[in-house]
Amino acid sequence: MTLGNTARIALTAMRRNKVRAALTMLGVVIGVASVIAMVALGSGARAAIDEQVQAQGANLVFVSSGSFGRGGGGVRGGAGTVQSLTLDDARVLAELPGVRAFSPQVRGRVQAITGNQNWNTQVEGGNEQYLAIRNWTIASGENFNGRDVLTAQNVCLLGATVAATLFPDADPVGQLVRLKHLPFRVVGVLGPKGQGQWGNDQDDVVIAPYTTIQKKLLGITFLHSVMLTAASAEAVEPLAVSATRLMRERHRIASPEEDDFSVRTVEEMAATRTQMAQTMTLLLMSVASVSLLVGGIGIMNIMLVSVTERTREIGLRMAVGARTREVLLQFLSESVALSVAGGVLGIGLGLAASRLLTGALGWPTQVTASAIALAFGFAAAVGVFFGFYPARRASLLDPIEALRHE
Amino acid sequence: MPPIVEVEGLRKTYRLGDVDVHALRGVDLSIEKGAFVAVIGASGSGKSTFMNMLGLLDHPSAGRYRLDGEDVTDLDRDGRALRRNHKIGFVFQSFNLLPRTSALENVSLPLLYGGRTVPRAQAEARARALLQAVGLEDRAHHLPSQLSGGQQQRVAIARALVNEPELVLADEPTGNLDTRTSVEVMEILQRLNREHGLTVVLVTHEHDIAEYGTRVVTFRDGRVVSDEAVTRRRDARAERARLPEEEVVPA
Numbered sequence: 001m002t003l004g005n006t007a008r009i010a011l012t013a014m015r016r017n018k019v020r021a022a023l024t025m026l027g028v029v030i031g032v033a034s035v036i037a038m039v040a041l042g043s044g045a046r047a048a049i050d051e052q053v054q055a056q057g058a059n060l061v062f063v064s065s066g067s068f069g070r071g072g073g074g075v076r077g078g079a080g081t082v083q084s085l086t087l088d089d090a091r092v093l094a095e096l097p098g099v100r101a102f103s104p105q106v107r108g109r110v111q112a113i114t115g116n117q118n119w120n121t122q123v124e125g126g127n128e129q130y131l132a133i134r135n136w137t138i139a140s141g142e143n144f145n146g147r148d149v150l151t152a153q154n155v156c157l158l159g160a161t162v163a164a165t166l167f168p169d170a171d172p173v174g175q176l177v178r179l180k181h182l183p184f185r186v187v188g189v190l191g192p193k194g195q196g197q198w199g200n201d202q203d204d205v206v207i208a209p210y211t212t213i214q215k216k217l218l219g220i221t222f223l224h225s226v227m228l229t230a231a232s233a234e235a236v237e238p239l240a241v242s243a244t245r246l247m248r249e250r251h252r253i254a255s256p257e258e259d260d261f262s263v264r265t266v267e268e269m270a271a272t273r274t275q276m277a278q279t280m281t282l283l284l285m286s287v288a289s290v291s292l293l294v295g296g297i298g299i300m301n302i303m304l305v306s307v308t309e310r311t312r313e314i315g316l317r318m319a320v321g322a323r324t325r326e327v328l329l330q331f332l333s334e335s336v337a338l339s340v341a342g343g344v345l346g347i348g349l350g351l352a353a354s355r356l357l358t359g360a361l362g363w364p365t366q367v368t369a370s371a372i373a374l375a376f377g378f379a380a381a382v383g384v385f386f387g388f389y390p391a392r393r394a395s396l397l398d399p400i401e402a403l404r405h406e
Numbered sequence: 407m408p409p410i411v412e413v414e415g416l417r418k419t420y421r422l423g424d425v426d427v428h429a430l431r432g433v434d435l436s437i438e439k440g441a442f443v444a445v446i447g448a449s450g451s452g453k454s455t456f457m458n459m460l461g462l463l464d465h466p467s468a469g470r471y472r473l474d475g476e477d478v479t480d481l482d483r484d485g486r487a488l489r490r491n492h493k494i495g496f497v498f499q500s501f502n503l504l505p506r507t508s509a510l511e512n513v514s515l516p517l518l519y520g521g522r523t524v525p526r527a528q529a530e531a532r533a534r535a536l537l538q539a540v541g542l543e544d545r546a547h548h549l550p551s552q553l554s555g556g557q558q559q560r561v562a563i564a565r566a567l568v569n570e571p572e573l574v575l576a577d578e579p580t581g582n583l584d585t586r587t588s589v590e591v592m593e594i595l596q597r598l599n600r601e602h603g604l605t606v607v608l609v610t611h612e613h614d615i616a617e618y619g620t621r622v623v624t625f626r627d628g629r630v631v632s633d634e635a636v637t638r639r640r641d642a643r644a645e646r647a648r649l650p651e652e653e654v655v656p657a
Contacts, residue, residue, distance in 0.1 A: 001518050016506060316502045319463065320565070321491020321519040323484040399463045403502065 001326045010333040013306075014341075024302045025342035027295025028382060032346025032375045033353055034288035039371035040354040042281025044364035046274060053270045055193050055202070057134045059100075059233055060266045061240050063093060063247065064225035066259055083222040084260050089250060090226040096242050098235040103130040105225045106214045112166060112206060113178040119165045123156075123179060123206045125213030126227070131157075131190075133229050136207070141173035141188025144209055152211035156184040159205035160192040177206075182217055184208060236265050289378070295342065296382035303335050303390035314394050315402025328395035335387025336380060343379030347372055408475050410572055410605050411437040411460060416469035418455050418628075429455040431628035432469070439572075440603040442596070444616035444636075447625030454577070456625065457609050461494055461575045462486040474572050491520035495566025499578035501558040503550040503565075510546040513537060513564045520569065536564035540594055556587030563594055567604075574598070576608045580615055586649055592618045593642035618642060 014021045065085040087104060094102040103126040110123045124130075128146045131138070136157075144155045156177065163172045172186045184206075193202040214220055228243065230236045244263045247253075251260055307314070314327060322330075350372075354365040416433040419426050430452045437443055447453040458464040459471060462478060465486070471479045478489055490496075503512045513533035517524040524532075537543050540560040550558055559579060566574050576595065580588035596618060598604040608619055616622045617640045624632040 002523055005518050312502065313504055316504065317515070317519070318487065319461070319490060319496050319502075320516040321487050321569075323487045323519065323521075325484075326519060400458055403463075403498070 001322075001329070006326075006329050006333045007337070009330055010337040013334050014337060020302060021338060021341075024298055024338055025295075025345065027298040028292065028339050028342030028379050029295075029346040029349060031288060031292025031295045031382075032343050032379050033349035034291055035285060035375040035378065036347060036350025036367065036371055037353040037357065037365070038284035038288045039281060039374070040350070040365040040367045041284065041357060041363060042277060043366035043368055043371065044358070045277040045280070047366050048364045049270050049273050049277060052196065053266050055135055055196070056266045056269075057227070057229065058266075059230040059236050060133065061228040061230060061236060061243060062225055062262075062264045062266075063089075063228065063243050064262055064264070065222065066261050083220070084251060085223045085226065086221070087223060089247065090223060092250065093226050093228060093243055093246065096228070096239060096246065098231050098239045098242075099228050100231045101129045101133050101229040103127045103133050103227050104210050104223045105130070105227055106210050106218060106220065107224055108213070108218050110179045110206075110217070112162060114166045114175065117166045117168075119162060121159075121162050121204055121206055123208060123213060123217070125208055125210030125217075127210060130207065130210075130227075133227050136193070137191035139189045139191040140171070141186070144187055149209040149211055152209060152215060154182055154184045154208075154212055154216070155187045156206050156208040157188045157190055158186055159190050159207075160203040161201055162204060162206055163189045179206065179208075179217060182212075184212075236267065240265055292378060292382060296339070296386040299335050299338055299383060300386035300390060302338075303331060303387055304393070306334070307331060307390050307394040310394075311397065311402045311405035314397050315399050315405065318397070318399035319403060324395045327397075328391045331391035331394045332384065332387050335391065336383035339379050339383025339387075340376075343376045346379065347376060350375065409436040409472075410439050410441075410474055411435070411607075412470075412472040413459070414470045416456070416459060416471065417467045418452075418459065418464070419467045428628050430459070430466070433628075433630055435623065435630060435633070437605060437607065439605055440599070441621060442599045442606045442608070442619040444608045444610060444619035444622045445625060446610055446613065446616045446622060448611065451625040452628040453609050453625040455628075457575055457577055457607070460573070460607060461496060462490050487519070488521060491516055491569060493572045495569070495571040495574040497559070497562050497566050497574065497576040497579045499581040501550070501555070501562045501582075503558055503561055505550055508547045508549060509537060509542060509553065509561045509564075510534065512550070512561055513568055515565060516569050532568060533564070536567055537561070539567075540564045554587070555583050556590055559583060559587070559591050560594060563591070563598075567598070571604075573605045573607065576606060578610055579608070580610070580612075586646075588615070589642050589646045589649065592640075593646055596642050614640070 063085070065083065090102065090104045106125040108123055109120060112119050112121050127149045128144060131143055139160070143157065144153065148155050156179070158166070158172055166172065166177060167175065172189055175186050176183050177186055190203070190207070196202045228239060230239045240263050247261050247263070248259070253259055317327060351367060354367050357363045358365045413433055413435050416430050418430040419428050433456060445453045445456065455464070459466055466479065470477060473489060474493055478486070481489065504515065510530065510533050513536055514529045517529040517532070534543065534546060537546055540563055542557060542560055542564070545553060545557060553561065579591055583591060592615070595606055595608070599606050608616070610616055617636055617638070619636055620639060621633070621635050623630055
């Protein structure tokens with residue numbers, strides 16, 4: 001029998017029992033829809049995390065100063081309390097292979113004052129590449145340049161929150177802002193980044209040349225961290241490894257316990273959250289898969305009923321020459337038609353459900369082609385798996401008994 | 407010409423609980439091409455079992471069966487299915503048409519099987535020609551439920567012929583029909599036998615139906631007890647012409 005004829009017989013059988021076919025499909029429809037919606041939810045969560053990672057700066061490697069007193073007894077400081085990270089370290093780190101951009105970083109909390117407004121904020125000092133490294137955009141004005149850094153000019157960029165607080169009605173570009181005792185000229189306003197990974201306001205920041213901050217504002221000689229951008233995502237890990245090795249050499253450190261610095265990557269910092277999202281997705285998906293499985297059992301049940309009901313038909317088909325395989329394929333194609341049709345409807349429902357989750361609840365979702373393919377493939381496999389036993393039973397009926405069946 | 411059917415020492419034993427039931431106890435029979443053989447016997451005589459053997463729906467416990475010169479005794483399931491498709495047409499007492507399927511599709515059903523692909527248009531043309539041969543060309547798209555018993559049996563005959571079989575096995579084909587439609591069905595079988603040389607084996611328990619054949623084989627207790635030529639063969643066409651005209655009730 002040709003494939004076309006087999007498919008035609010299967011579709012005819014489905015059309016004859018529309019309600020029954022629809023109810024049987026429902027299990028698969030719900031299963032496929034929930035798999036798609038759950039995977040979309042998981043992918044959405046991961047995409048949101050990735051976005052936040054990107055906001056930190058893509059392919060970023062942080063080398064920050066560690067705490068004093070590591071590995072020994074006595075009082076220990078917190079991270080960044082050791083003062084051994086220097087500009088020389090930064091310059092050597094920048095020479096490592098795979099580094100596309102680098103910037104020293106110093107930071108502190110200061111009171112920013114202008115006219116009758118004031119605001120306590122974080123000030124970050126970097127070089128002219130700092131904005132690019134941290135994925136900052138400029139909303140108005142412009143970045144400070146290499147000369148400003150070299151000559152420690154009193155220029156700064158305001159984060160969106162700071163700009164809105166200090167200059168509620170005016171354009172801040174060109175205005176003066178006092179940080180502690182020093183007047184700074186505002187050269188630009190940063191584009192907003194919004195909430196950070198931990199719910200912090202990333203726009204509550206002032207950025208200025210590190211030279212100015214380090215020497216004039218904070219009066220320190222060390223750096224808080226060095227930021228390196230790797231040339232590619234693949235280069236991040238090797239760069240972190242070679243940066244660690246280089247720092248140990250430069251600081252003459254023998255064992256990891258004595259490290260007076262730490263090397264971290266943004267991906268590493270997001271890893272826990274990514275892992276959590278993954279676990280959640282897996283959990284939700286396995287629950288969804290159970291409903292797909294239950295749908296499959298529904299198909300098997302109905303196919304068994306159908307085989308019993310149509311015993312005479314099977315007997316007749318055998319009498320006129322249907323072979324074992326032809327009867328098997330006929331019933332198998334019916335169950336696959338049921339599950340595939342259920343799969344198609346389920347994909348539609350899953351897409352709608354994902355949209356609803358985003359629209360009504362504001363949860364990020366992302367429907368991927370691979371999730372659709374996976375759910376659909378799973379549905380078809382359910383049809384084959386659960387259809388096989390009833391189909392085999394039909395194909396092995398004794399034609400004489402089948403013909404006599406009432 | 408070799409006989410179409412040749413059986414030797416055919417036996418069939420069923421096991422029913424602890425008892426062995428001997429349905430056939432050694433049957434020797436050969437049927438020539440173009441014969442019209444009526445097999446009669448009471449219920450339990452083994453005639454139905456014998457028909458199942460001839461139709462390759464069952465295989466014997468012992469003995470040999472040659473169909474159209476080929477030994478088919480030891481064929482497997484699928485081998486038997488293929489021979490059924492190519493060489494045998496079945497007509498059943500209860501018609502056995504697929505419900506909710508048009509007469510045309512019922513007739514072309516055997517063309518779906520048999521390991522060869524008959525193009526749809528060709529299959530339909532063949533089925534249509536056969537419906538015409540049994541006088542139902544205007545009922546091609548009717549469902550079995552819209553046809554009378556006699557019409558349904560004629561569709562079933564058309565289905566039996568669609569693969570141009572060597573042998574038609576009719577198992578009590580008139581058992582569910584009234585006198586008039588019985589005569590009509592027998593007329594078709596007689597015509598096919600006379601005009602196309604089709605070999606027909608007819609199972610019945612009624613002597614008068616058996617007399618439409620050329621030869622009557624009587625079964626009793628799993629054996630052939632008599633095998634005689636029919637001396638005064640009944641002619642269904644002449645009988646139908648003599649039947650009073652009935653008002654035709656559209657089905």
